[in-house]
Amino acid sequence: MGGDDAPDVVVKGALAAISCEYEIVLVGDKERLESMLGSHLHAPGIRVVHASQVIGMDETPSTALEKKKDSSLLVAARLVKQGEAHALVSAGNTGALMAGALLTIGRTSGIRRPAIAVTWPTAADGSDGRTDQVLVLDCGANAECKPEYLVQFGHMGSVYVERVMRRRNPRVGLLNIGGEAGKGNTFVNTTYPLLEKAGLNFIGNVEPQLMMRGDVDVVVTDGFVGNSILKTGEAVAEMILNMIRAGVKQSWRAKIGAWLMKPVFMQLKSKVDPAAYGGALLLGLKVPVVKAHGRSNAVAISNAIRVAARAVSEGVVGHIAQSLQSATAREKEGGDVDAARSPQA
Amino acid sequence: MGGDDAPDVVVKGALAAISCEYEIVLVGDKERLESMLGSHLHAPGIRVVHASQVIGMDETPSTALEKKKDSSLLVAARLVKQGEAHALVSAGNTGALMAGALLTIGRTSGIRRPAIAVTWPTAADGSDGRTDQVLVLDCGANAECKPEYLVQFGHMGSVYVERVMRRRNPRVGLLNIGGEAGKGNTFVNTTYPLLEKAGLNFIGNVEPQLMMRGDVDVVVTDGFVGNSILKTGEAVAEMILNMIRAGVKQSWRAKIGAWLMKPVFMQLKSKVDPAAYGGALLLGLKVPVVKAHGRSNAVAISNAIRVAARAVSEGVVGHIAQSLQSATAREKEGGDVDAARSPQA
Numbered sequence: 001m002g003g004d005d006a007p008d009v010v011v012k013g014a015l016a017a018i019s020c021e022y023e024i025v026l027v028g029d030k031e032r033l034e035s036m037l038g039s040h041l042h043a044p045g046i047r048v049v050h051a052s053q054v055i056g057m058d059e060t061p062s063t064a065l066e067k068k069k070d071s072s073l074l075v076a077a078r079l080v081k082q083g084e085a086h087a088l089v090s091a092g093n094t095g096a097l098m099a100g101a102l103l104t105i106g107r108t109s110g111i112r113r114p115a116i117a118v119t120w121p122t123a124a125d126g127s128d129g130r131t132d133q134v135l136v137l138d139c140g141a142n143a144e145c146k147p148e149y150l151v152q153f154g155h156m157g158s159v160y161v162e163r164v165m166r167r168r169n170p171r172v173g174l175l176n177i178g179g180e181a182g183k184g185n186t187f188v189n190t191t192y193p194l195l196e197k198a199g200l201n202f203i204g205n206v207e208p209q210l211m212m213r214g215d216v217d218v219v220v221t222d223g224f225v226g227n228s229i230l231k232t233g234e235a236v237a238e239m240i241l242n243m244i245r246a247g248v249k250q251s252w253r254a255k256i257g258a259w260l261m262k263p264v265f266m267q268l269k270s271k272v273d274p275a276a277y278g279g280a281l282l283l284g285l286k287v288p289v290v291k292a293h294g295r296s297n298a299v300a301i302s303n304a305i306r307v308a309a310r311a312v313s314e315g316v317v318g319h320i321a322q323s324l325q326s327a328t329a330r331e332k333e334g335g336d337v338d339a340a341r342s343p344q345a
Numbered sequence: 346m347g348g349d350d351a352p353d354v355v356v357k358g359a360l361a362a363i364s365c366e367y368e369i370v371l372v373g374d375k376e377r378l379e380s381m382l383g384s385h386l387h388a389p390g391i392r393v394v395h396a397s398q399v400i401g402m403d404e405t406p407s408t409a410l411e412k413k414k415d416s417s418l419l420v421a422a423r424l425v426k427q428g429e430a431h432a433l434v435s436a437g438n439t440g441a442l443m444a445g446a447l448l449t450i451g452r453t454s455g456i457r458r459p460a461i462a463v464t465w466p467t468a469a470d471g472s473d474g475r476t477d478q479v480l481v482l483d484c485g486a487n488a489e490c491k492p493e494y495l496v497q498f499g500h501m502g503s504v505y506v507e508r509v510m511r512r513r514n515p516r517v518g519l520l521n522i523g524g525e526a527g528k529g530n531t532f533v534n535t536t537y538p539l540l541e542k543a544g545l546n547f548i549g550n551v552e553p554q555l556m557m558r559g560d561v562d563v564v565v566t567d568g569f570v571g572n573s574i575l576k577t578g579e580a581v582a583e584m585i586l587n588m589i590r591a592g593v594k595q596s597w598r599a600k601i602g603a604w605l606m607k608p609v610f611m612q613l614k615s616k617v618d619p620a621a622y623g624g625a626l627l628l629g630l631k632v633p634v635v636k637a638h639g640r641s642n643a644v645a646i647s648n649a650i651r652v653a654a655r656a657v658s659e660g661v662v663g664h665i666a667q668s669l670q671s672a673t674a675r676e677k678e679g680g681d682v683d684a685a686r687s688p689q690a
Contacts, residue, residue, distance in 0.1 A: 121584075122584070123583075123584040123587060123588070140522060143522060143528075143529050143530040144530045144531060175573065177485060177488060177568070177569055177572040177573060177576070183488075184488050184569060185488040185489045185569050186489060188569075207576055208573060208576040208577040208579075208580045209576055209579070209580045211580075212577075212580035212581065212583075212584055223522070224522055224529060224530050224533075224570065225569065225570055225573050227522040228520065228522060228553060228570050228573065228574050229573050229574055229577040231522070231552055231553040231554055232553040232557075232574040232577050232578050232581075233577050233578070233581045234553075234554070235553045235554045235556070235557035236557065236577075236578045236581045236582055236617075237581055237585060238468075238557075239466075239467070239468040239557055239617075240582060240585050240586075240613065240617060241585075242468060243468070243612075243613050243616065243617075244609060244613060247606075247608070247609030247612055247613065248606070248609060250609075251608070253605050253606075253608075254605060254606050254608065254609050256602075256605055257601075257602045257603065257604070257605025257606035257607075257609075258602065258606060259602070260598050260599060260601055260602025260605065261592075261593070261598075261599050261602035261603060261606060262602075263592070263596070263598075263599065264589060264592030264593060264595075264599050264602075267588075267592055268585065268588050268589060268592065271588065272581075272584075272585060272588075
């Protein structure tokens, strides 16, 4: 029931994502959902579970979760908790989704803070070792971060990119305002050495330009900076597309030009419109949780469902736990070696 | 001599900016500059001062300033220091300009940290109370900030917008990842109440979307976040324009379309291309220092010169010092009142 055009696009997206490999459980107003399903009502691979309430996009997460125990979000989260579902997809209120999933489903063991990971389009097309999408985390779950959180974000992002986006040995970068080591503030300078010895394919500091060129697969940053750059990027893209639209309306010449250029604009839109290319992942929870953009269309919803299903079948959550365990073991071993070397020990 | 196309575009820009209201002093390789000036060599309003060295765009500021005492940057800064010039304009290395100006010219009295202020284009056209350009600071001079610095940034930005951009009672916003008070991290939450009582037209937290809509005149943030969003915005804009260019090359249909849409694209470029719309200001120094974009064209250079001249004639530096003084006085008065009210006092 969450998202700007719910439940309409959600149902359409779900129908497009029906597969024999998983079952889709639509959670929300049973009557509405069933009437929208129409002839697909008894189709295999999709079913409806009733929830009487909806959390609005602008509601304060804590209050909404407190008051709306029968919201589609919490009913769905409880299905996951009870083992009746293995992943959660929502186009609704991000804060409520994060808080609801955290409270109901809980964190992956060893994870200190879950993070919001967002796939960003880059200027590259995916050839020559450059990636067409980079995963940035945290994009807003933790406004305040400790350096160790960013190391965990690196592990979570790496596993996700390797398993779901199918890229081997993902390059992990630390968002910074300069390329060389030592640039930036105390926070990134404390984080840098921790990432170096985390057992990741850490490539050092990355500036936004480098990230947008596709020279890195995973970018870690604190939730304040991540959210700020995400919203700035979206706002700039929207401004440019709106300026083109407004310019086109001003003359017949431009209108004809725009018609001729339609294929170019469609391609551009599919790349930079967040409603089209998808959404965010809440990583660090006990199951994969996918947050589709609030303005998602049906294609974005069906993509979100497929991403969630792939994360389950690839065992992303288990691999994240494993990756953290090996890192901790390696660190401990390294510590022991250091201790043995030290004359004081 | 600084900037990607120096001294060529710098000389062209200077020639275009010649005015009877100020004199332009070109600092650099005398022979080259004089031959480029050609017939304008003895024109009134422009003259050349020799400097034998150039600081490159990628040189480390501290080392470059140490080694190149006769660089165009330091020679120009010394002219200012000696009172032979009243403002400094450069398209060169930003870090070296900031450090060189700070060391040679020094800070405005009372200013704790100078800041890099950048004018951003917004989606608005300047009508209906919405501004077509918003001033964001700090965009990278201080990777680490204290809350009090941001209050000073608010004063500096307000004075500049009021005096040079000629907007009355500028609205000042605090960049945050949520609109309501209390959102964000400890740093912004400590800064918020200080801005409230700073005697500014403080409108509260602003998210990047709101900023890009033109609903605020001055946005304050720490240099890490400011630089990150600036570079992200530039990278996203560049990516979109490059994607359009690449798409156009792919078919005759699109090529004709692009030709018909040329006026729209020209308008777009003039708004979002940093090489065209201008540059940054280093605020908080004893004279106005304008940093034109490294990729500036001649128009951008002449705009930068005019901005510097206007900042001098409007007495921006003096007004900044005054604004800080009144704020300090107001604070002290407020403190005295509080102290008088307190039973402990």
